[in-house]
Amino acid sequence: MTPQLDDTDRALIAALQSNARLPVADLARSLGLARTTVQARLERLERSGAIVGYTLRLGEAARAPLHATALVNIELRAGPAVLARLRSLPAVQVVHTTSGRFDLLVQIAAQTTQELDETLDRIGETRGVKGSESLIHLSTKIDRRD
Template structure:
């Protein structure tokens, strides 16, 4: 599937949705200076292309049910890379898995109901063939969090109508 390069309207649309996924298409159209049908078409295309993967509620961590949030720093054999990542993806407690530079291969963001569940998860993950080491860092407190944007919003080009 051909995925076209993002223009200013796409980037601004994505940034607006990251800021408030519940914003109406009418409000998006007003903010972006385009027709509501354009917003609907763009959102549908971005969803089709997999750029917009879904919409979710962002829960304030300190008000959420008690849970243990942890970062797993994993070193693994790159020959088993895709199988390891696929296996990690099967754990619902693992919310994100990213490649990192430095001494580790992967970093996973984990949420478990309690430390005992975290311990059991770490034991299971450590047993995955190809994983050589796991270091864990438990999150003590969240000082702030923000949604990442793909790029800073940019003004959409305005068409000049001929007089």
Template sequence: MTIDATDRKILAALQSDAALSLADLGKQVGLSTTPCWRRIQRLEQEGYIRKRVVLLDRARLNVDVTVFVAVRTSNHSAEWLEKFRNVVAGIPEVVDLYRLSGEIDYLLRVVIPDIKAYDAFYRKLIERIELQDVSSMFAMEEMKSTTEIPLSYAVSS
């Protein structure tokens, strides 16, 4: 499974605007609609495109505070990890969860409206699973945030 330059153009265009009409997308990448549609179908079937989503305005939806929550645990069993994963999956304020190397075990990105909401999130988290240490870092300014990934590393055919 490799992609070519035209596939990269399709992926770049869809990352920028997934609502593009098939005709407009085809024009951008130099294909008629049917071959363009077939390529999109193949890219989806091969897993290059996981899903198409709409990005919402967090400020308009009153969740414009971003908190990075660093979690350390003394329990590293598979059972604990599965429980932690399930607990976090059930908390909608958590939009990203990463398992890390180093001194911090997990990093969560949480979106909330204010400190009171963060306190409610924190209480919910610690009620559902035992943690060794939790520290929070409130983002003061979002300087770059994108869902677009670099395509220059994709394997070419």
């Protein structure tokens, strides 16, 4: 079931994306609603799956300093084994399947160039990987992640 969100739901979600630790009373005050109304909406959004959890976003000082993207080509039917290997590499943060020239887009975060290099080597030597191309992130110009 896809939840139907109205403008108030979207405003509530935006406030939580900015700071998920805001007390319900503060959320209610900022939205001009009763605290019980906000609490009921939060419960409905959680039940419907629109909100699936609350998380911590790290600041610059706590994030890994090096980030890279590996574009990976894999052999036919090698997906499950390659994904299992990628899952075992601590520096691998996110893996997306893609359309086009590459099969997987692998996002990596590392503390050192050595850790990044070793992670890229582990990806390249994985059984079922035909080839890869890596892109080291230099700076972030836009970041709209939730």
